[in-house]
Amino acid sequence: MTKNDDSMEISYPPCQAACPILTDAREYIQRIAERRYEEAFNSVRKLNPLPGVCGRICTHPCEAACKRGQVEEPIAIAALKRFASDGPWTGQYKAVLPDKPTGHKVAVVGSGPAGLSAAQDLALFGHQVTIFEGLPVLGGMLRVGMPGYRLPKDVVDEEIRSIADLGVEIKTGVRIGEDFTISDLFDQGYQAVFLAIGAHKDRKLGVPGEEGLEGVVSAVSFLREVNQGENPEVGKSVAVIGGGNTAVDSCRSACRLGAREVHMIYRRGSEEMPAAEEEIREAIQEGVQISYLTSPVEILGKDGKVSALKCIKNELGKPDVSGRRSPKPIPGSEFTLDVDMVIAAIGQAPDSSLIADDVGVTERRKRIIVDGPYTLVTTQPGVFAGGDAVTGPATAVEAISAGKRAAISIDLYVRGKPVPTTEAPKAHETASLPQRLIDRTKTFARSRKASISVDQRLKGFDEVDLVFSEEAATKEALRCLHCYLGAKVDTEKCVSCLTCVRVCPLGIPTTSKMGEITIDAYLCQACGVCVLECPVRAIDINLGSRGEIAQHIEEAISSSKQPGPAIVGFFDLHGNFASKDVESLAQDYPNILPLMVFGLRRLDTSDILKAFEYGADGVFLAACQPDRDPFPKETERVKQRAAHARTLLEALGIDGGRLEIFDMPQEGLVEKESVAEMIQRLGNSGQARSA
Amino acid sequence: MKSGSNLERILESGQFAVTAEAGPPKGTSPKVIQRKGELLKLCCDALNVTDNQTAIVRMSSISGCILLKEQGVEPVLQMVVRDRNRLGLQSDLLGAAALGIRNVLCLSGDHQRFGNHPTAKGVYDIDSIQFIQMVKTMRDEHQFINGEEISGDAPFFIGAAANPFADPFEFRVTRLAKKVNAGADFIQTQGIFDVPKFVRWMEMVRDRGLHQKTHIVAGLIPMKSVGMARYMRNNVPGLSVPKELVDRMADSKDPKEEGVKICVEAIGQLTEVEGVHGVHIMAVAWEDIVPRIVEEAGLMPRPVI
């Protein structure tokens, strides 16, 4: 009689669909909300070898796709990933290597995110992997392109070490095309080569004065020096040309190295600027001055040194091939900035001279040619390529994705299997929410990352952003709208009673004239109310299902061996408590068997009765503050159900006082006095459960 | 004495009682009842005034009772729960008490479908056993069914009906016991043709000692014709007319005479049955025959106590 929405076929929530490596962000967000941080980390780590890196510098397309973004602001997914990757629990992670190595040898050239992720996955497939890195340090752009205030070196080192721990051999200071060639690798018995050499070659400004003047540097080399701890000298007044993240990194690094004035010169407007908004904001806080719609015309010199930068103002013309409106100089708008250093940050290209003899590269940008984004097969058999070397400068997560795809292709190749050409999945946009749904969705402000003070920042390269506090992280994770985790109607059981239609606080279920119920899995926020209200139990849910709740009750009670009363406490995960609160409750009050639920609203009278049935002497429901509850009106209804349960208990001759509702305190799980009182009271009055 | 009625006095004194039916007319004339009273007053101890018998509308039972009383005949007020709810029943009982009616027979009543208003809504607010209980409470506790107090006395001699021939046979005695426990002082049975079956029933009644707790008055229906015999045998639920009797009627040259004979014979047999304390003759539309039957059965003259 009913059907589920056709969109059920799309199993990925928008955040996951948007991620180049299909990270199940929703899952680790859930685990954080449940205060199960180790599981959250494992969820991230199982797919992503560089969770700490991505937690800091990922451009998080997931957040752009996040459904919550249509309500007020997206979930701070990247910051949550960093939280999950930044705690003591991360040390527990152990990747599982296959029992027997395959015996195949694979060479990975380059230790950036593409190379590292390929190396990890290949190692996990059981292959013997060697990384060849041209620089003395590992990590590629992560190490030498990314300033330490954004991505501390030790984070990169730590994550590389866990990859090395899988048995990956690492050679540094060996540069392809100089110290060895691809054919050398095949000669050494490597059956496949993955080229992940990145894009470390600067593009030139192409203005007079660029060559020959002291004080003109490329961003890549500038940042490389900075990141290798060489503390390059900077001018008093620095102009950085470009509008991307590299330009911003250069500006902010220059600030930290003592420049008094830093100008960022960008040819388009602020709307078009590709750098991350947050980076730009922090740069401005640190004193960077941005000149939009400005292009350099000439670098002026004095005594062989840079003395000024001549610029011209632009206006935006028609959109160019990239879809952005192209800048057109305004005649006569030239002006001059007095600067003594110019950093060119207008893009990088692969240094394909190193490998051009072996594999085909594109004509203009010199990128390595691959036959498709999924196979990453180059023009030479056995040689694969990915990352910036193929795409040009892109994001870390895209490079990781390339590494993972390469690992699959290489695995097939070395095992003699054909590498199938697969189409890249169609990028699908997050469907927009109906306005009435937005109106009914309770808003919760996005948690802000704390950061160190500007003064502190400018003193050196300390990491600017601090990790979320546990409180901020859990609160943020609880903002998740649970796309596709929501209600599913079992068409066999549904009797078209319309209860779901009536109880849904968001008005998601709809009915046809013949009683076919449709619940849009994307729109549903998995509040769970219809699941328990359905009189025929025809609806289930992927988040805190009824079966799960019942199982948890039984497990909790059967595992309790504490003398004295056994009291089941249902706690709303929306409360403001930390994982240590759970531990201390267990220590201080072992008679309490805590059960965490995604909203007390999920509890039916029968759940309460079940607890008694399984042998509990008492039950309490701990309700979170209404302002933390996404569905406070629904939670109110659990009180009616509890009152009903109490009536039933009393009908059976059981004191209704064995069932209590507590309000959770501002911080913590429960007011200890009320719990202590209940334990004592039930301890005195004898046990409800028969011996 | 519960009511001090003539019927009660006769039964309580151990005399064999005789009652008969005096059905009111489908009209307003008092003469019908008056005539029946006149006809039967000497041969019966009390006369039952039926209450919309067989669900056919007639003059009300209470009015019929009053007409009889005016003639010095003691009435038995028949009341059915089909037409009145507990309010109507109690209010009529108060009136009956006020008017000096002392015997009441508590009945369910034939279903309205059988009568002349088959589309009517049946009331059946309470059933006959609850009705008996209610009258007893009114009499003994001076209370209405809701527990409120009644001012004044309601001295009724409470009667109930019993049908030994309906199914399930074994349960019929249980139901009688319920009626007795509810407060039935006397029982008027369904018309008896199958005397042996009635005798078996009486054995069961005696086994339970019910004959000592209530007065069982055996019902009789004199047959006027073979057609009537056949009709009762085939069409009236709850009656058991043996084939032999139908044959006797059919074979007889004078069926009326044969009917009287059968009835008198039956009375003769019934007077011998332990626990039968009287007879109730239901000569519907043949009241004239009652004095003769009572006479031939040797039950005349009626005692005066």
Next chain:
Amino acid sequence: MITLEEKKLEEIEKMTKSCGRLLVLGCETCAAMSFAGGQRQVAELASAIRVGRKQSEDQGEVVEDSIARQCEPEFVDLIGDKVAECDAVLSLACGAGVQLLAERFPDKVVLPGCNTSFLGVTEELGVWSERCAGCGNCILDKTAGLCPIARCSKQLLNGPCGGSMNGKCEISKEVDCVWQMIIDRLTRLNRLEMLEEIFPVKDWTPAGHGGPRKMVREDLKT
């Protein structure tokens, strides 16, 4: 739909006491929609009975099951094996379902867990009201689509009575006077003159006053 309500737990506990292994059997249509007999209520009630049995040390397992409709012999027969393993069945169906169970399982104790209420409509979640008395002879054409038999406290066919005040019935301010509603509606429809005529007395035979009802469709019988 037929509306039902769960009996009070005290009553159920009393009737199921010492009856051994008990099957709590749901009915997934009307009873479920009334929140009196669907799987959700089965789970709740069975759990409550178990808690009660534990409390009073009454022996006997309480098992749960449910069928689509207890008023259909085919469905009822599907749980025959399960019923056979139990000493008693607590039916969460309407009276019809309970009786069909009793009929199909002649040797089992069959107990009612619900009270059958009326034919009605859902006003909102958790609120139902009577609309039809099943009188077997619909007169809604003459009463503006509002039934005085189901909704007039006195079942008057020529109402309203003298107790109608401010649109409410004399029995309670909570009860609307359906005759007021009929009049209002006929006024709106400009058909009030329909009420000028005396409504004739009703044939109550098809309403059950002619004895238990049975419906036979000759064209459907096989």
